[in-house]
Amino acid sequence: MERIESKSNNFLKEVKKLKDKKHRTKSSSFLVEGLRFVKEAIESDFNVEALIISDKILDKFYDLGIDSIDLENTRVVNVSDEIFTTVCDTESPQGILAIVKNKALEISEENGFYVLADRIQDPGNMGTIIRTAHAAGALGVILTKGTVDIYNEKTLRSTMGSIFKVPIIEDNNLELTKSLRDNGFKLVTSTLETDNNFFDVNLKDNVIISVGNEGNGISDELKGLSDIAVKIPMPGNAESLNAAVAASIMVYEVVRQNMI
The missing domain is CATH 3.40.1280.10 (SPOUT methyltransferase, trefoil knot domain)
Structure with a gap:
């Protein structure tokens, strides 16, 4: 797990940009927050590019077994609670955020x-x-x-x-x-x-x-x-x-x- 200590880190700057639609469209990525939502993203067929985890959620991160899911292609970053609040959208953040890549889906013409x-x-x-x-x-x-x-x-x-x-x-x-x-x-x-x-x-x-x-x-x-x-x-x-x-x-x- 990688530790980032600076608010001015370039990676975190790019994460903040994903709050705006134009940057989500340009990068074909979006943000999801919260333990349940992030776990669903990881367990889905979508590609989770990165996880950002605050200090306060580390124990729950391990307790829920999220770390045991295949994260080989996912960048996992740990930050302080103070830094985490600068990259999230919610007023009372749970302390975990994922960057998820949009998935191109093929249309199905089966019955339904x-x-x-x-x-x-x-x-x-x-x-x-x-x-x-x-x-x-x-x-x-x-x-x-x-x-x-x-x-x-x-x-x-x-x-x-x-x-x-x-x-x-x-x-x-x-x-x-x-x-x-x-x-x-x-x-x-x-x-x-x-x-x-x-x-x-x-x-x-x-x-x-x-x-x-x-x-x-x-x-x-x-x-x-x-x-x-x-x-x-x-x-x-x-x-x-x-x-x-x-x-x-x-x-x-x-x-x-x-x-x-």
Whole structure:
């Protein structure tokens, strides 16, 4: 384990840069914090480039057996508690942080369903959608251009580790979505501009469940690609549903139908 004593260390300066999206994009890396989250990263198929461990967490690091996991290709750095607070994002840090390399994931065209997030802006909503997709066994989560950065601290925490469990694919030009449709996947879009009851739709076929921007809903371009436009019934006459709630309702209707 390497010890760094200076706040001005070049490696630590590079770690701090990863708090900004432009540097995460440039380096294809992101940060995760906390014992549980870091352990999930190490045990995943993602490449953990480095671990930074503060003095106060050393005992737990060994107690949890993280040091016994294969870290041959991972740089392990120990710093003082004071230095650690300069590189982390949380107000009450647990004392461990990992630099994780983004993983390029291939799209699967096996039978099942995808969840498409169209310009979702709220990190909590996006994280919940990823977590729900993972729990429901989705083939992957598709992100359109304009969707919130999934590697910012708030989104990552909201996924509760599911970021490492379900493929997430950016589809900035919708070519992936179009390809899936060409291969038999039906695009289901939620909108208030239809009388089609969502619960009347057959979801046992291969489908892409899409949920739109919190304020503006599904984009016109996606509406143009839509195979099935549906509305979730709201007998209480609410104006709309939270985006993550709507996604969860739709995803678990897919699950329910396929369990019958």
